[in-house]
Amino acid sequence: MRTKRLSAILENEMDDIERDPWVTGIETDSRKVSPGNLFICIRGYTVDGHEFAEDAVSKGAVAVISEYPLDLEVPNLVVADTKRTAGVVASAFYDHPSHRMRIYGVTGTNGKTTTATLTYDLFRLSGRPVGIVSTIGARYKDQTLKTPNTTPEAVVLHRILAEMADAGVTDCVVEVSSHAMMEGRVEGVRFHAAAFTNLTHDHLDYHRSMDEYARAKARLFEQVETTDGDAIILNAEDPASKTMAAFAPTRRRIMYSTHADVPADIQVIWHDQTVVVKMNALTIEAPVRFMGAFNAANLAAAIGLVSTSELMLRAIIANVPGLTLPKGRLERLDTEDAEIYLDYAHTPDGLEKCLSTLQQGERELVVVLSAAGDRDPTKRAEMGRIASRYSDDLIVTVHDVRTEDPRHIIDGLLEGVDSNTHYVTFEERRDALRHAAQQALVGKRIVVVGKGHDHVERVGQESIPFNESDILLDELKKLKGQEPAV
Numbered sequence: 118m119r120t121k122r123l124s125a126i127l128e129n130e131m132d133d134i135e136r137d138p139w140v141t142g143i144e145t146d147s148r149k150v151s152p153g154n155l156f157i158c159i160r161g162y163t164v165d166g167h168e169f170a171e172d173a174v175s176k177g178a179v180a181v182i183s184e185y186p187l188d189l190e191v192p193n194l195v196v197a198d199t200k201r202t203a204g205v206v207a208s209a210f211y212d213h214p215s216h217r218m219r220i221y222g223v224t225g226t227n228g229k230t231t232t233a234t235l236t237y238d239l240f241r242l243s244g245r246p247v248g249i250v251s252t253i254g255a256r257y258k259d260q261t262l263k264t265p266n267t268t269p270e271a272v273v274l275h276r277i278l279a280e281m282a283d284a285g286v287t288d289c290v291v292e293v294s295s296h297a298m299m300e301g302r303v304e305g306v307r308f309h310a311a312a313f314t315n316l317t318h319d320h321l322d323y324h325r326s327m328d329e330y331a332r333a334k335a336r337l338f339e340q341v342e343t344t345d346g347d348a349i350i351l352n353a354e355d356p357a358s359k360t361m362a363a364f365a366p367t368r369r370r371i372m373y374s375t376h377a378d379v380p381a382d383i384q385v386i387w388h389d390q391t392v393v394v395k396m397n398a399l400t401i402e403a404p405v406r407f408m409g410a411f412n413a414a415n416l417a418a419a420i421g422l423v424s425t426s427e428l429m430l431r432a433i434i435a436n437v438p439g440l441t442l443p444k445g446r447l448e449r450l451d452t453e454d455a456e457i458y459l460d461y462a463h464t465p466d467g468l469e470k471c472l473s474t475l476q477q478g479e480r481e482l483v484v485v486l487s488a489a490g491d492r493d494p495t496k497r498a499e500m501g502r503i504a505s506r507y508s509d510d511l512i513v514t515v516h517d518v519r520t521e522d523p524r525h526i527i528d529g530l531l532e533g534v535d536s537n538t539h540y541v542t543f544e545e546r547r548d549a550l551r552h553a554a555q556q557a558l559v560g561k562r563i564v565v566v567g568k569g570h571d572h573v574e575r576v577g578q579e580s581i582p583f584n585e586s587d588i589l590l591d592e593l594k595k596l597k598g599q600e601p602a603v
């Protein structure tokens with residue numbers, strides 16, 4: 118694409134009308150620039166991308182977009198906000214991939230990955246060429262791509278979407294974090310439909326208030342198109358749905374609930390091993406392989422999204438028995454020796470939903486509770502309170518300490534723990550897992566929360582491999598007097 122064409126898209130006069138280089142790609146990271154690329158300078162939280170413009174040019178960048186004029190040997194486009202411009206430019210450069218497929222957004226504090234995955238699987242099991250961009254990576258057909266964030270930055274996102282559209286994908290589910298909305302990562306994406314899961318306490322180290330956090334999420338619904346078939350899917354049981362709806366007053370609205378007495382367009386009621394789905398005067402019962410009323414809510418949101426395609430409800434529900442939760446969500450460790458679950462709960466509400474589900478059983482429940490370092494400390498005491506309410510025994514530890522003192526994290530969690538709750542603390546997560554394995558072998562039900570699918574521990578500036586399932590299985594083997602697996 119010619120630079121002048123990009124300039125026209127941005128309705129922006131280039132400073133150098135004579136030179137009109139051919140742009141072969143777009144980069145926001147000077148370290149990744151190759152000859153022919155357009156470099157976009159982003160002001161970050163750590164450094165200012167404008168400082169790397171010269172470096173990008175020396176690596177072959179043929180044009181630069183910045184927020185102020187730069188003294189460079191290549192054409193320089195100046196815009197007010199490069200983060201938002203990046204999405205607009207990338208969409209045009211990649212031939213508007215979100216116009217070539219239907220994009221389904223999922224936002225909310227908890228349940229985004231689960232809802233996005235269930236939506237993806239409902240399409241996949243129906244035989245549709247579907248894609249997904251989520252916390253656990255991007256996938257389409259037999260391709261899997263690693264993504265650095267839940268929602269990748271705009272240029273990367275459009276690049277991934279273009280790869281999918283070029284490969285014939287017709288429907289793609291994109292998990293949209295509130296950070297993504299604030300940072301302009303979905304700028305230029307046309308959403309066919311979007312679903313809201315819920316809004317509870319999280320990320321108050323980034324958003325200044327719950328109100329700002331809600332409004333960040335709500336902007337996704339503004340971005341949903343208003344043409345036929347497009348819709349927003351809202352949780353009738355969450356009051357924040359009103360805020361989401363207020364941002365998209367003219368969009369078709371599909372409400373969902375998980376209780377028969379909460380009126381909604383879709384009701385999904387979970388009873389142990391089955392769900393009853395009610396929609397459009399149809400009532401269909403289906404067996405399910407997952408637990409928890411909160412997962413019925415995730416399923417309802419997923420059905421809502423898929424129902425905006427031309428798939429019929431009966432055909433959608435026919436695939437419900439084949440659905441499983443993503444890795445690390447109420448995932449039972451693969452062993453006959455013990456009952457251990459791994460769960461990604463890392464917010465007070467997520468923890469409560471997870472523990473209230475696992476508490477329903479005969480066995481004593483032991484919770485391995487933790488919080489991450491350098492991340493929203495205001496939720497720790499509440500998580501401690503919830504864990505002590507639902508557990509018979511607590512093992513308090515840390516994960517991803519980054520630069521924080523583990524003792525400080527543990528003290529934050531203990532602040533909420535009830536004085537009657539028995540607990541032990543471990544500053545090393547591996548020691549906490551060993552203790553949990555011992556408890557499991559005496560017949561207790563264990564749940565290890567915090568990391569879920571994540572196989573890396575972030576310590577200082579380093580990322581160290583840390584596979585919780587393997588560690589637990591090794592510990593169980595050692596405790597049973599067998600050799601650990603290699």
Ligand SMILES: CC(=O)N[C@H]1[C@@H](OP(=O)(O)OP(=O)(O)OC[C@H]2O[C@@H](n3ccc(=O)[nH]c3=O)[C@H](O)[C@@H]2O)O[C@H](CO)[C@@H](O)[C@@H]1O[C@H](C)C(=O)N[C@@H](C)C(=O)N[C@H](CCC(=O)O)C(=O)O
Binds near residue numbers: 162
């Ligand atoms: C707060 C935040 O959103 N940070 C994101 C941001 O990092 P940053 O602002 O520190 O970037 P920076 O290092 O200052 O760099 C600024 C610019 O200079 C460029 N640069 C930098 C160095 C260099 O040599 N050359 C160069 O060109 C960078 O490529 C960048 O364009 O831009 C990076 C590149 O896109 C992101 O990876 C990074 O996400 C970090 C890893 C992060 O932890 N983000 C979290 C808070 C986040 O976004 N989380 C949500 C999920 C939340 C949830 O639902 O749980 C998510 O969507 O993942």
Ligand SMILES: Nc1ncnc2c1ncn2[C@@H]1O[C@H](COP(=O)(O)OP(=O)(O)OP(=O)(O)O)[C@@H](O)[C@H]1O
Binds near residue numbers: 462
């Ligand atoms: N609908 C829900 N309501 C409350 N808690 C939930 C819900 N769905 C899942 N959870 C809890 O939240 C945890 C994370 O689930 P999931 O990964 O689907 O959420 P997420 O919004 O994608 O999280 P993140 O954005 O941090 O990746 C689960 O392990 C579970 O404990």
